[in-house]
Amino acid sequence: MSSTLQHTGNGKGGPQPVADGRGATILGPQNVPLELQNPDVLVSPVTDAGTIPNLKFSYAMARNRVLSGGFAREITVRELPVATEIAGVDMRLTPGGIRELHWHKEAEWAYVIAGSCRVSILDEEGRLFIDDVAAGDLWYFPSGLPHSIQALQDGVEFLLAFDSGNFSENETFLITDWFEHTPREVLAKNFRVSESTFDVLPKDIEHTRYMFAGAVPPSLAADAPPVAQPPQSYTWHMHAQEPNKGPGGQVRITDSRNFTVSKTIAAALIEVEPGAIREMHWHPNADEWQYWLRGQGRMTVFASGGKARTFDYRAGDVGYAPRAMGHYVENTGDEPLAFLGLFRSDHYADISLSQWMGVLPPELVKAHLNLDDKVIAKLPKAETWVV
Ligand code: MN
Ligand code: MN
Numbered sequence: 001m002s003s004t005l006q007h008t009g010n011g012k013g014g015p016q017p018v019a020d021g022r023g024a025t026i027l028g029p030q031n032v033p034l035e036l037q038n039p040d041v042l043v044s045p046v047t048d049a050g051t052i053p054n055l056k057f058s059y060a061m062a063r064n065r066v067l068s069g070g071f072a073r074e075i076t077v078r079e080l081p082v083a084t085e086i087a088g089v090d091m092r093l094t095p096g097g098i099r100e101l102h103w104h105k106e107a108e109w110a111y112v113i114a115g116s117c118r119v120s121i122l123d124e125e126g127r128l129f130i131d132d133v134a135a136g137d138l139w140y141f142p143s144g145l146p147h148s149i150q151a152l153q154d155g156v157e158f159l160l161a162f163d164s165g166n167f168s169e170n171e172t173f174l175i176t177d178w179f180e181h182t183p184r185e186v187l188a189k190n191f192r193v194s195e196s197t198f199d200v201l202p203k204d205i206e207h208t209r210y211m212f213a214g215a216v217p218p219s220l221a222a223d224a225p226p227v228a229q230p231p232q233s234y235t236w237h238m239h240a241q242e243p244n245k246g247p248g249g250q251v252r253i254t255d256s257r258n259f260t261v262s263k264t265i266a267a268a269l270i271e272v273e274p275g276a277i278r279e280m281h282w283h284p285n286a287d288e289w290q291y292w293l294r295g296q297g298r299m300t301v302f303a304s305g306g307k308a309r310t311f312d313y314r315a316g317d318v319g320y321a322p323r324a325m326g327h328y329v330e331n332t333g334d335e336p337l338a339f340l341g342l343f344r345s346d347h348y349a350d351i352s353l354s355q356w357m358g359v360l361p362p363e364l365v366k367a368h369l370n371l372d373d374k375v376i377a378k379l380p381k382a383e384t385w386v387v
Contacts, residue, residue, distance in 0.1 A: 040310040050307030069097035069211040077165035085344040086289035087167040089160040093151035096216040101175040103146040106162040109265035115156035121147040128225040136239035140262040248276025249386030266348040278329040280353040286343035290319035295337030302326035
């Protein structure tokens with residue numbers, strides 16, 4: 001850990017890979033800010049071993065598409081090759097800013113980080129759902145259904161997650177793109193108007209659409225559709241849920257069991273107090289794609305076959321824990337840590353190591369680990385989440 005790093009060495013003031021009587025100072029170039037942020041990479045814990053794919057990518061390193069209506073930066077399988085199940089986009093819209101009307105093959109799950117926006121989606125029965133969401137709220141748009149996003153008066157920033165690591169936010173079906181690539185005489189027939197009607201279509205699509213500045217919309221009531229709304233909600237107030245509380249923090253879980261439309265993405269919002277850990281566990285049903293919202297911490301992923309690797313994360317980073325691989329998340333900072341864990345599944349599932357040991361016959365546990373009877377007797381019989 002960082003406390004064991006020595007700041008001697010080449011006189012550049014950077015941390016040195018010298019700890020507990022091993023290692024040597026770096027004589028060559030150093031990227032000091034990155035090394036300071038990744039102490040468990042500069043000096044791996046002695047329990048780390050073997051080769052494990054990279055499990056970290058930061059939005060600070062993701063290409064940012066900066067446009068008149070805001071920005072969008074994505075982390076896909078191209079940035080983080082291990083992340084085959086989920087891709088994510090950090091998107092910001094200025095007040096009134098519009099993410100162009102579009103659809104895509106992948107389902108879209110979203111968490112509002114700050115500000116507020118108005119979203120709409122048309123279902124397969126031709127019914128339009130429209131709602132306003134604010135920080136801590138979610139939306140879920142099933143595969144193939146067309147939707148809109150527009151920021152309200154304070155602007156908005158949100159995380160988008162898609163149920164395929166291959167997805168690219170730059171490859172969605174855009175309404176202006178389709179108009180641009182349809183013969184004018186066909187447009188005229190389709191809309192039963194003259195061809196000249198379409199002389200006003202935007203000419204510079206690459207620079208004026210996808211995401212563009214707009215006027216702040218009127219009240220939700222004034223924007224209400226003239227058609228029936230769908231019976232189910234495509235938005236959800238995650239922070240209104242009662243969390244699962246542990247001695248060191250809490251976990252909220254949202255999946256298709258409560259947010260019924262969310263059929264392909266399950267989510268956990270995990271909060272860990274300073275010094276506490278999200279207990280050792282794994283997920284039997286899906287990879288975990290993490291978006292770090294606040295604070296800093298570290299995660300070691302146990303990959304079987306004697307392999308384990310530790311990564312350091314902080315707000316703005318993406319982490320990944322492949323399905324069935326054991327892991328914990330430790331808060332290494334002095335402020336509360338919060339991150340989202342997202343899973344390509346209709347339900348959240350995990351296996352707690354201490355709960356498993358706690359409900360097994362004690363002699364069976366002892367035969368493996370030689371632990372004292374008193375220690376085994378105190379193991380929890382229920383999941384403790386954050387300790
Ligand atoms: Mn979309
Ligand atoms: Mn996990």
